[in-house]
Amino acid sequence: MRISNPRIVFNEIPNGLPNATTLVVDGAQTIDLDEVPLQGGILVKVLALSLDPYMRNRMRPADVPGDMPAFPLGDVVTGFGVGVVLRSETSLVNVDEHVYGFIAYQRYIVIPSINGNALDMEGLGLQIIHNKYNLPWRYYVGILGMSGQTAYYGLKDISRPKAGETLFVSAASGAVGHLVVQFAKALGLKVIASCGSDQKVSLVKSLGADHVFNYKTVDTAAELKQHGPVDIYFDNVGGPTLEAAIENAAQKARFVLCGMNLWLLNRYRVKMEGLIMTDWIDKYLEEFHEVVPRNLASGKLKYLEHAYYGMDRVGEAFVDLLTGMNVGKSVLVLEDAV
Structure with a gap:
């Protein structure tokens, strides 16, 4: 029996900020869960999808270069998701196991075997996840x-x-920032944090940051001069905030770029390095999966999450993400399974 298989489609190239019609839900496609060919791979029911700022850079014409391929106009978008395996034609993955990785944003997806490995997914990779907590x-x-x-x-x-x-x-109240605050305090660092509202300032203070300020109402450079200098800057925004951090860098500061006064980099011997999470998976993934879930389950680590329930809320959720209306990590939840 065929059932609906809704998907999130890149509907139009935005001019400036995306709006509620940039990403839309297409419910026209159907799928037969029992009969759809798996090509030696797996059939996955998607449970949750990630919404991230980098996706805005993929909302461009296909001929415009970028660090990741542009979303094909009129086609399903892709990103990080988690799902449960409904059927499997490979001994590498069992039915009812859960997988996480880069997937198509639709309710059900077939991930065929590539080079004999259903987890390869065109080199982007899927992980079987074990949720022992x-x-x-x-x-x-x-x-x-x-x-x-x-x-x-x-x-x-x-x-x-x-x-x-x-x-x-x-x-500092965003998906990455609020975790950096807590990881840094656990390592014995003094933490200065900035965010975009007084409400977010209070929230980040509750996570243990030593000094938090609203960059919209005070001068960032003045705050850093008073409470710095900065040994480590974890940059999620670039622009004037990055410049203010450079101006208030300590000798041999290290800047992590996640998201120009270049002579100051030389003066202060600043190390600046871009961060792509996948570069460190081989070295730290096992440790991460051991430490972070345990600390989260015990309450030692707090998680700020902005969950949107239902695929049809994708347009609203993405606009909120880019305009600062969300707090913590933005997630599109299709099924809230535990």
Whole structure:
């Protein structure tokens, strides 16, 4: 029996900020869950999908270059998601196991075997996830997925923190920032944090940050001059905030770029390095999966999440993400399974 298989489609190229019709739900497609060919792979029911700022850069004409391929206009969008396996034609993945990785944003997806491996998915990779603390599966597109790993790897390796140093993090109430605050405090760092509203300031203070300010109402450079200098800057916004951090850098500061006064980089011997989470998976993924879920389940680590229930809320959710109306990690929840 065929059932509806709704998908999220890139409907129009935005001019400036996306609007509620940039991403739309197409419910025209159907699928027979029992009969659809798997090509040696797996059939997955998607449970939750990640919404991330980098997706805005993919909303461009196909002939415009970028660090990731543009979304094909009129086609399904792709990104990080988590789902449960309904059928399998490979011994590598069992029915009822859960997988996380880069997938098509639709309710049901067939992931064929590539080079004999259904987890290869054109080189982008899927992971079988083992949820031994029985946390909500949607967490795996947030704190236990890309955003959590970005915070963990960037702080642990690129910045090489030492207890007593001062870290500054921008967008500190966001998906990555609020985790950087907590990871840094656990390592004995002094944390300066910026965010975009007084409500968010209070929220980030509750996470343990030493000094939090609203960058819309005070001068960032003045705040950093008073509470710095900055040994480590975890950058989520670039622009004037990055410039202010450079101006208030300590000797041999380290800047992690997640998201120009270049002579100051030389003066202060600043190390600046871009961060792509996938570069550190081989080194730290096993450790991450051991440490972060345990700390989350015990309450040692707090998670800020903005969950939108239902695929039809994608347009609203993405606009909220880019206009600062969300708090923490934005997640589109299709089924809130535990």
